[in-house]
Amino acid sequence: MGFSSIPWILIFQGMMASVIATLVTRKLSTNPESISLPLPPGPKPWPFIGCLYQVLRYKPTFRWIQKVMDEMNAEIACIPICGVHVIPVTSPELAREFLKKQDTIFSNRPICMSAEIGCGGYLTTLLAPLGDHYKKMKRIVVSSVLSTAKHHWLHNKRIEEADHIVSYVYNQCKDSANGGLVNLRIAARHYCGNVVRRMFFNKRFFGKGMEDGSK
Incomplete structure (x- = not known):
């Protein structure tokens, strides 16, 4: 039994060595002069999965997020989920900042094959990435579809x-x-x-x- 357990010990040691080498390489490759801005406060995440466990456990999720933000007395929070930062906002001023002043940054969408096929080559406004086509479609939607005249009509x-x-x-x-x-x-x-x-x-x-x- 002692001899049969030796290969597993060697495999485990090799895996740990590779993980440590990867972490050291990333640490050395990071530019010390680069300044990373702090993220908003949020619940303490689990390793790798973030707050996925809390999101799946506490239903409805938006009430759990609201409770966490109330406990932290914050109008903006950061909830990491599997490496993705979810930023909920309850302040009208911050929401206006995202949707109006910084619209160019937060309205951009990643380019993926499923979205391109689903909207026929990014011909719609909902899934189109940021660009001239998106700006034209947004202008049409705001001025024609969601206008006050259409609402009264x-x-x-x-x-x-x-x-x-x-x-x-x-x-x-x-x-x-x-x-x-x-x-x-x-x-x-x-x-x-x-x-x-x-x-x-x-x-x-x-x-x-x-x-x-x-x-």
């Missing part, structure tokens, strides 16, 4: 669907079969789906609706 369609969902809830309350109970999840699904279909296709249902106002 679709106001009547949203009002129609709001009246319809009120009628649907009223019919559900009068229904004695289910005791007058209203499933808010189903009602919200009806309203959201009807608004989208009304704005895109000018139809509430693709088929014939039921008497109570549902599909």
Whole structure:
């Protein structure tokens, strides 16, 4: 048994030596004159996986992040997950800094084959990398799709669907079969789906609706 364990000891020693050599090489190759800016505060991460364990354990994740930030009394935090730094922000001023003043830096996206195939060669605004095409598409979206005029133009369609969902809830309350109970999840699904279909296709249902106002 002693002789059979010798190769494993040698393998383990070789692995440890390679790890130490890699760390020493990285330490020596680092430029001492380079200044690394500090990251925002955050929870203490695990080696290699970061805070992946906490993210998977505490659900919903956004409530855990909010709790961590409240405990640290911070409006910005850094949560490392497998080498990726997730930066949540709760301050409106910092969010405005990211989305408006520093938009050029934070709106850039990595170039990957799946995104290129999914959007037909980066023809959409959502997955397009930063460049002239993205700036043109963003200008069109802001000025035409998400403009105030477009919002007012679709106001009547949203009002129609709001009246319809009120009628649907009223019919559900009068229904004695289910005791007058209203499933808010189903009602919200009806309203959201009807608004989208009304704005895109000018139809509430693709088929014939039921008497109570549902599909």
